[in-house]
Amino acid sequence: xxxxxxxxxxxxxxxxxxxxxxxxxxxxxxxxxxxxxxxxxxxxxxxxxxxxxxxxxxxxxxxxxxxxxxxxxxxxxxxxxxxxxxxxxxxxxxxxxxxxxxxxxxxxxxxxxxxxxxxxxxxxxxxxxxxxxxxxxxxxxxxx
Amino acid sequence: xxxxxxxxxxxxxxxxxxxxxxxxxxxxxxxxxxxxxxxxxxxxxxxxxxxxxxxxxxxxxxxxxxxxxxxxxxxxxxxxxxxxxxxxxxxxxxxxxxxxxxxxxxxxxxxxxxxxxxxxxxxxxxxxxxxxxxxxxxxxxxxx
Numbered sequence: 126x127x128x129x130x131x132x133x134x135x136x137x138x139x140x141x142x143x144x145x146x147x148x149x150x151x152x153x154x155x156x157x158x159x160x161x162x163x164x165x166x167x168x169x170x171x172x173x174x175x176x177x178x179x180x181x182x183x184x185x186x187x188x189x190x191x192x193x194x195x196x197x198x199x200x201x202x203x204x205x206x207x208x209x210x211x212x213x214x215x216x217x218x219x220x221x222x223x224x225x226x227x228x229x230x231x232x233x234x235x236x237x238x239x240x241x242x243x244x245x246x247x248x249x250x251x252x253x254x255x256x257x258x259x260x261x262x263x264x265x266x267x268x269x
Numbered sequence: 270x271x272x273x274x275x276x277x278x279x280x281x282x283x284x285x286x287x288x289x290x291x292x293x294x295x296x297x298x299x300x301x302x303x304x305x306x307x308x309x310x311x312x313x314x315x316x317x318x319x320x321x322x323x324x325x326x327x328x329x330x331x332x333x334x335x336x337x338x339x340x341x342x343x344x345x346x347x348x349x350x351x352x353x354x355x356x357x358x359x360x361x362x363x364x365x366x367x368x369x370x371x372x373x374x375x376x377x378x379x380x381x382x383x384x385x386x387x388x389x390x391x392x393x394x395x396x397x398x399x400x401x402x403x404x405x406x407x408x409x410x411x412x413x
Contacts, residue, residue, distance in 0.1 A: 152353050156300035156309035162345035165300035165309055167353060167362045201306035209296050209311060218311045 138263035143219040144262065147206045148172045155256075156203040157177070157190055157225070170204070177204050177221055177256040178228070188252055191227055199224035204256050209266075219257060219263035227255035273367060282407035287363040290407065292316045299323070300347040300401075301334055301369070311392070314348070321348050321365055321400040332396055335371055343368035346402050350355045363407035372397035383391075 138146070147153070150171035159162055164186055168179040181187050191200050202225040209216035228234050234253060277305070291297070292351060294315035302309055308330055312323040325331050335344050346369040353360035372378050 151355050152351070154298050154300075154309055154349055154351075156298075156307045156347065158302035158307050162366055163300045163302050163307055163347040164366075165298055165347040165349035165364060167349065167351045169355075176302075202302065203307040203309040205298055205309035205311065207296070207311045211295050220309060222306055222308075 130223070135264035135266050138217065138219070138265055140258075140261040141161070143221075143261045143263040144172065144175070144235055146208075146217055147177075147219050147221075148226070150205070153179070153204055153206040154268055155187070155225075156205065157187065159186065162222045170206075173255075176258065177223075181252050181254060185252075187225070187254065191225065191254075200226075202256055215266050217263060217265040219261065222260040222262075223256045223258040225254050225256050228255050233263055272276070277307065279408035279410050281410045282361065282409055283364070284402075284405040287365075287405045288316065288319070289408040290352075290361055291321075291363050291365075295350070295352040297321070297323070297348055299331070299369075300349065301331065301344070303330065303334055314350075319397075320402065321367075323398055325396050325398055329396075331369070335369065335398075344370070346400055359410050359412055361407060361409040363405065366404040366406075367400045367402040369398050369400050372399050 151169070152167055153170045154165050154167050156166075166181075166187070168181065170177050170179040172178070202223065204221040204223070205218065206221075207218035209215060209218065238253075293404065295313070296311055298309050298311050300310075310325075310331070312325065312383070314321050314323040348365040348367070349362065350365075351360060351362035353362065382397075385413045
């Protein structure tokens, strides 16, 4: 009976390697806490100058949460990216923990637009968000 | 200039369709709040009798959080599954919001083991968790 002890022990990845792994961009999942509990939402993201950039909707759940942090309290988020092959059961996952900010400064906004963060879903998603990492951790599974 | 308005508007999915989409199991991401901020972790999961089952490590971050809820406060989690084709930019995502519990009752544990929730990562992962959904939402993107 396999009661949970099997399989290879994951290898911890350094922050630099994690950033390299997620730097091509694509689909990630952003997690944050709300008054009614946590949320996890998929986003198309890119990386730019050590941060994670994505676009979301004005008036959406993230926009509302950002407003709760106006009194100098940072809005903490978790951002997860993984590439896991469910057939070979090998792959990696990266977790970025940090603070999320609306990109408001014109120069940063220009940079964000220049790297073309395409939202996965259409509709009105004109709110640019930058995650400034505080901690970056990751793990990789390889079979011998 | 694409400043965020392009692309198809996502179609909202009903709870029943969402459960059908995630019922084969595979890799999902569980999000929860801790004293130092939110976390999002990939897990191998399966569905069983309307709930989401997965396995994690004793003493890991989720185990610690479960202990904070012993005084009758439910431990709220978000569980996200998606299948997004980054080439065609079509796909779906499902978000399960609910309470997480350790599976302790012998009959439920037997059921959980019978459906073979294989942990993605190896090592000591003998803690079985069940998420009892409170809200199930999802969206699908299709191009015309």
